[in-house]
Each structure stands twice: as C-alpha cells, then as structure tokens.
Amino acid sequence: MAHTHDSSNKADIVVVGGGIIGSAIALRLARSGARVTVIDRGQPCSGASGAAAGMIAPQGEVIEPETFSKFCTASRDLYPELVAEVEELSQENVSYRRDGTLLVAIEEHECEELEHIYRTQTALGLSLERILNDKVLKLYSGLSPHIKLSLFVTGDHWVDNERLTRGLIKAGERSGVTFHWNSAVTGFNLKGDQIESVRALPQGATAEKAFSAKQVILAAGCWSGQLAETLGISLPIVPCHGEIIEFETHGDLPHVIRAGINYVVPRSPGITIAGTTAKWGSFEKAVTGGGLHSIIQGITRILPVAKDFKFRRAWAGLRPDTKDHLPILGLGALRNLIFATGHFRNGILLAPITAKVIAELALSCKPSHSLDLYSPARFATAE
Numbered sequence: 001m002a003h004t005h006d007s008s009n010k011a012d013i014v015v016v017g018g019g020i021i022g023s024a025i026a027l028r029l030a031r032s033g034a035r036v037t038v039i040d041r042g043q044p045c046s047g048a049s050g051a052a053a054g055m056i057a058p059q060g061e062v063i064e065p066e067t068f069s070k071f072c073t074a075s076r077d078l079y080p081e082l083v084a085e086v087e088e089l090s091q092e093n094v095s096y097r098r099d100g101t102l103l104v105a106i107e108e109h110e111c112e113e114l115e116h117i118y119r120t121q122t123a124l125g126l127s128l129e130r131i132l133n134d135k136v137l138k139l140y141s142g143l144s145p146h147i148k149l150s151l152f153v154t155g156d157h158w159v160d161n162e163r164l165t166r167g168l169i170k171a172g173e174r175s176g177v178t179f180h181w182n183s184a185v186t187g188f189n190l191k192g193d194q195i196e197s198v199r200a201l202p203q204g205a206t207a208e209k210a211f212s213a214k215q216v217i218l219a220a221g222c223w224s225g226q227l228a229e230t231l232g233i234s235l236p237i238v239p240c241h242g243e244i245i246e247f248e249t250h251g252d253l254p255h256v257i258r259a260g261i262n263y264v265v266p267r268s269p270g271i272t273i274a275g276t277t278a279k280w281g282s283f284e285k286a287v288t289g290g291g292l293h294s295i296i297q298g299i300t301r302i303l304p305v306a307k308d309f310k311f312r313r314a315w316a317g318l319r320p321d322t323k324d325h326l327p328i329l330g331l332g333a334l335r336n337l338i339f340a341t342g343h344f345r346n347g348i349l350l351a352p353i354t355a356k357v358i359a360e361l362a363l364s365c366k367p368s369h370s371l372d373l374y375s376p377a378r379f380a381t382a383e
Ligand SMILES: Cc1cc2nc3c(=O)[nH]c(=O)nc-3n(C[C@H](O)[C@H](O)[C@H](O)COP(=O)(O)OP(=O)(O)OC[C@H]3O[C@@H](n4cnc5c(N)ncnc54)[C@H](O)[C@@H]3O)c2cc1C
Pocket: 016, 017, 018, 019, 020, 021, 022, 039, 040, 041, 042, 043, 045, 046, 047, 048, 049, 050, 051, 052, 053, 054, 055, 056, 057, 183, 184, 185, 186, 219, 220, 221, 222, 223, 224, 227, 240, 241, 242, 243, 244, 275, 276, 316, 317, 318, 319, 320, 340, 341, 342, 343, 344, 345, 346, 347, 348, 349, 350
C-alpha cells in the first residue's frame, strides 16, 4: 500500500490508542512541553474506557501482591489533583465522587471474604468500618435485610469514566495534543532497534500516513497484543468481556454498593449503573440475555429495591487482561517503544499513576515508582 509522509506528521511522541490511558498520558506529556500526537482507530470512548463502571476502588477487594496494592492506592490518591486539572482545562464536570463504597455479604463464604479484606487492609493501615447484620439498613433502607456483614470503605471513590475520558481529551487538545480519530494504526517502520515511524490508515483513505516520532507509546487496550505482533513481539493480552446495565431510579443511592462481581454505582441524578459479567477470549462486544439476567439476579439479591429500577440501556466492553492480571508498563525490546496497557479491571483507577510514570519514563527515563513488576519482559520467560 502507498504511504505519504509529510512534516506535519512529526511529533516528539506518538501515542497509539486514545482511551483513558492514552489520553491521560498525552495530557501529562503535553503539560511537560512535549509535542504529542494520539492516533485512535475509533471515536472517543469507543473502547473499554467508555464502557467501565468508573469505580476508583483499591480497597474493595484484596489486591495482590502488596506492591501492586500500594500502586493502586497511590493512583487513587492522585485523583483529586487530576480531576481538578481536567475540570479546569476542559471546563467540564467529570462527576468525581468520594462518598465511599459499601461491601456487603449474605452467604457464609462472602462473609469470610469480607473478613479477609478487613484483616488484610487494616494490616496495611487502610481504614474500613465493619457493620454487623441489619445495622447497614440505616445507611440505605433499600438493602436486603439478610445482609450479615458489611464493610464501609471511605477510601473507595468513583467517577463518570466517560466524562473523565472526554475531559482528558479536551484538556489534552487545549494543552496542544493532536488527536487523529478514525485512523487505524496498521504497523510500524523500524530502523535498527528503534521505531522510525507509525503507519496509520485514516477511515475512507486509500493511502497510509506515516507519523515519525522519537518515542512511541502503545496504549491500545486489549488490541495492543495485535499491534505488538506486527513487530514480532508477543504480548499476552486477552479481551475480558463485561456488561453493564443503566437504570433510571427514584432518588439516588448514597454509595457504591458491591458484593463480589455485582455492584451498583450512582452515576448522575436519577441514573444508576449495575454490573457486571466476565467472559474471556472474544473481541465481540455483544450484550447477551445471559449477561443481563445474571446482573439483575446479582443486584436484586443484595438490593431488592432494584426490582423497581427502570431499564434505560445496556452495553458491553472489553477489559485488557494479561496472564498475571497485572498491567504491562515500561520499555521492552525496542529502544523507543513504551508499553502502557493491560490494565484489566483497574484502568480507570490506574489512569493517573500510569500517566505519571509513563510520562516520567518517556521524558527522563526515571519513573517515580518501580516498574519492575509490570515489565513487558516478564512474559518472555513465562511462555
Ligand atoms: C464492564 C466494565 C467495567 C469496568 N469497570 C471498571 C471500574 O469500575 N474501575 C476501573 O478502574 N476499571 C474498570 N474497567 C476496566 C477499564 O475500563 C479498562 O482497564 C480501561 O478502560 C483500559 O483503558 P485503555 O485506554 O487501555 O483501553 P481502551 O479504553 O479500550 O482504549 C484503547 C483504544 O485503542 C484504540 N485502538 C485499538 N486498536 C487500534 C489501532 N490499531 N490503531 C489505533 N487505535 C487503536 C481503540 O479504538 C481504543 O480507543 C471496566 C471495564 C469494563 C469492560
């Protein structure tokens, strides 16, 4: 295929993928003075970042190993600053809320799981409140009277991930980032052990465009593996399909309410979203009868009042999962290709810290957190 190369396609850094991860990195880099271009084959929020539930929840489950748990809480702690920056630059409200999460348990095994979370997190110095039996109904009367144990987690927050991603894009544009939407990256031109340029095919065009850059950041979510493959790099990323239902409610829930994989998240006045499901392997984003059934069954068990919620719409998205469920961050075999992908169920939570460490790596080679645990090289020996 023919390809064109013009001087306007030269950036210091090209970011492949404009989801929450790529957009947050682009903003950080542009704010540090870099010339940044983001290339995305879809429209804003067409990937997992538009489909998520928006929980910023490092304490809602036991996150292992401890280094990763600390990485997650550090990212949660960066949220207020990021939100203030995005809201100021974009002039958009991203609905960031810090009203806490309620973890609830009815069955014996669920109570054991919550006790485990309680012990592990208090040992780490994190704060949680134990609430026994139906005392939880004082927090929200719509809950099941069969709840035996609850943990109130003040440190787990949430955000409207779609608004935040759009806000990051707008903030990026206002800071000088150039976004190319509907342009699929098709491959890379190499010179020795470096990428010289990124090839992309804009929708409807017959010729590819080449974008040259000093650094390239791969942030293409669950599609990152396919792009790495074009460079002969094996990146074991698989899509994990998850579904969400949006409801209209009378009045609003005061907190996020969770029991394992089932949760309800107050999104905006009169709107609540509920999730979720997890199915690995396919890149298809269909909403299924089985998925809707299991979400409704799961949430009405802990929140019987949900039977009166009015259905508005449902959607599905693909979480980028890895073999060890940890993200892939840092440099690999090529000198100027940085990976920022594989965030699985935690990409919204981890966006601020990913942006910080990847920008530090790209600009000064010295990230403020060790990235050893997330190195792309770990899979070379794990095969
Ligand atoms: C149902 C569900 C609920 C979730 N809930 C939460 C939650 O509560 N909290 C949390 O922290 N996380 C949650 N997640 C996970 C979170 O959504 C992801 O980890 C995060 O969005 C990943 O962001 P990303 O930018 O890496 O990927 P994406 O948002 O998928 O972005 C990748 C981008 O790359 C682009 N792309 C792909 N291929 C190419 C190509 N060839 N050329 C150019 N561009 C390309 C895509 O178009 C896309 O825009 C949830 C996910 C799902 C599905």
